[in-house]
Amino acid sequence: MIITGIETVPLRIPFKPCSKSASSAWGDSNLPAADALLVKVATDHGLVGWGEAFGFRAVASATLAVDQLIAPLCIGKDATRIEPLMLDVQKRLHVFGRGGALAFAISAVDIALWDIAGKAANAPLCRLLGGGGPELDCYASLVRYSEPSLVRAAVRQAIDAGFRTLKLHEIELAAIRAAREEAGPDIELTLDVNCPWTLYEARQMTEELKAVDLKWLEEPLWPPENFDGLTALRKTSGLPIAAGENVYTLMDFERLLAAGAVDFVQPSPAKMGGISELRRIFPLATLHNVPVMPHSFYDGPGLLAAIHTTAALGTADSMVEWRWFDLEATIYGDALSPKGGRISVPAGPGLGIDPDPDAIRIYGWK
Incomplete structure (x- = not known):
């Protein structure tokens, strides 16, 4: 062929x-x-x-x-x-x-x-990769709102939609605290700060963040390849650390995991080489007893790649990231949508769903 x-x-x-x-x-x-x-x-x-x-x-x-x-x-x-x-x-x-x-x-x-x-x-792609169940846990990944009242509103909307785990992209303590206050103690919160701090700055922030009770703190350090810094922060902060979205090669994932830098590893299929590379991370992470939480802050085939690979190779701890965006349309229309914090693994051949032709016709640009 x-x-x-x-x-x-x-x-x-x-x-x-x-x-x-x-x-x-x-x-x-x-x-x-x-x-x-x-x-x-x-x-x-x-x-x-x-x-x-x-x-x-x-x-x-x-x-x-x-x-x-x-x-x-x-x-x-x-x-x-x-x-x-x-x-x-x-x-x-x-x-x-x-x-x-x-x-x-x-x-x-x-x-x-x-x-x-x-x-x-x-056959569905997950079957080619080893099997997998019909559904996966997923979490709502919110954008950055900054204003505490907007954070509260977005958190409430995601919870009302059935999500029990949410990701914030806030960097201000007032916004982060507002999210926890709105969510209450029974909702899991994760925090992705997108690589802003030195190790010294991160240590100061983690002292403040302990009270928020985070499932993980994601990419706290600049530069993102400061794996030794992540290791030091993980050991001294008491907060679980997640990273991997900005790691591109299998060798660098090996270094990240060997350094003991993360509690959760986050390869991104639309960034780091696709399914061929993503599927290699799962057994590598298993050797280090680290759950894989794929980064999938997108709506199309990259998201489906994360779903199928996680369904086939993930552990009970693995979750898929669902981008909580309010867009005019989505790439798959109504064919892909989580319910109650779970997302179905498409059962059709390959990725299971092709992009909506109307979305391509209306929103395509060159």
Whole structure:
């Protein structure tokens, strides 16, 4: 089965009018839309697969990487030899970097090829990866609101929707405390601060955060590759530490885990090489007795990649991240939606669901 074409499909889906959630998870206010990059891979057998690269401001760069660097290396190649092909692409392009937009683009093509593999086998992807149950636990991942009253409102909405675990992206103590007050003691809260602090600053903040009772504190240090710093903070703060979204290679995940830096590891399938690389993290994490909590702050094939891989390889502790956004539309329409803090694993072939053609038609841009 030969790859005959690779197409990039950028999407820009606006927030609903008057949405209170129109701010990004890294603190910019008034973000008008959520940009995503889908990648469509076609074969001479008529099978088509869909992948996703991490989006937002990286969409244009990742699009160029797919169109100009990756597609010429893949078209005409055997679509069934996914890992050898992706390894060859990585080796040929490593001079341009092992992370960032290039890694996002490689991830999208890899996910699309796995989607094709499942469709060729007429089986859901999780079955190809080892099996898995029909549902997974998931948590609501909120954007940054900053204003305590908005934080309270968003927390209440997520709880009323059935979520028992929430992720905050706040950095101000007043907003974080407001979330705990609104949630009460029985809701699990996690906190992703997106790499803002030195080790000294983080130690000061963790003293204040202990009273909030966090399930984990995510990416507290700058730079994110300061694994020794994470280890030191984990040992002295008494707070569980999570990281991995900004780790791109298997070797660096090995270093992160060997350092004892995290209580939860968070590989991101649309950032770190797709399913071929994601599936290697689960057995590695098991060796260190660390649960895998995939980063999946996106709505398309990258999210489905996280769902299927976690269903097949995750432990009872593993959860999937559900982006709590108030958008005009979603990539899968009504076909994918959690209920009561659980999300169904799509049972169709491959990733199980193809993107909604209307969403592509209405929100596609070049």
